[in-house]
Amino acid sequence: MPAPIPTGAVWRKSSFSGGNGGNGCVEVAALPGGDVAVRDTKDRARAPHRHSGEAWQAFLTGVRAGEFGA
Template identity: 70%
Template sequence: MDDTALDWRKSSFSGNGGNGCVEFARLPDGGVAIRDTKDRTQPALRYTAAEWTAFLAGVRAGEFDLT
């Protein structure tokens, strides 16, 4: 699927100040695509539904906390 056909959404934490952020779009197969808002010429990263679910579970469990 062409990335331009996806419904991209930006984080509500991004603001409009031009700071770096990411956008995500749900894929038809249940996966997720992630891209850099500042450089949309780069390909989006694509994750399966299972990969995305595992990542979110890790975030919620604190697996990626720096402290």
């Protein structure tokens, strides 16, 4: 079982979320040890997803290269 997300995690809203209340809003938090947590801004009561720093960087590289569509 992965380690729990620290209660003091500092969350940042995705720059792709926009400010108009549209769908798909996410927040990310850097965690101790290099992991990254991702959560839905519209349902913060749900448990965030935890990813290794390497997996997160691979995801970002794919997004920037347009591999996931828009």
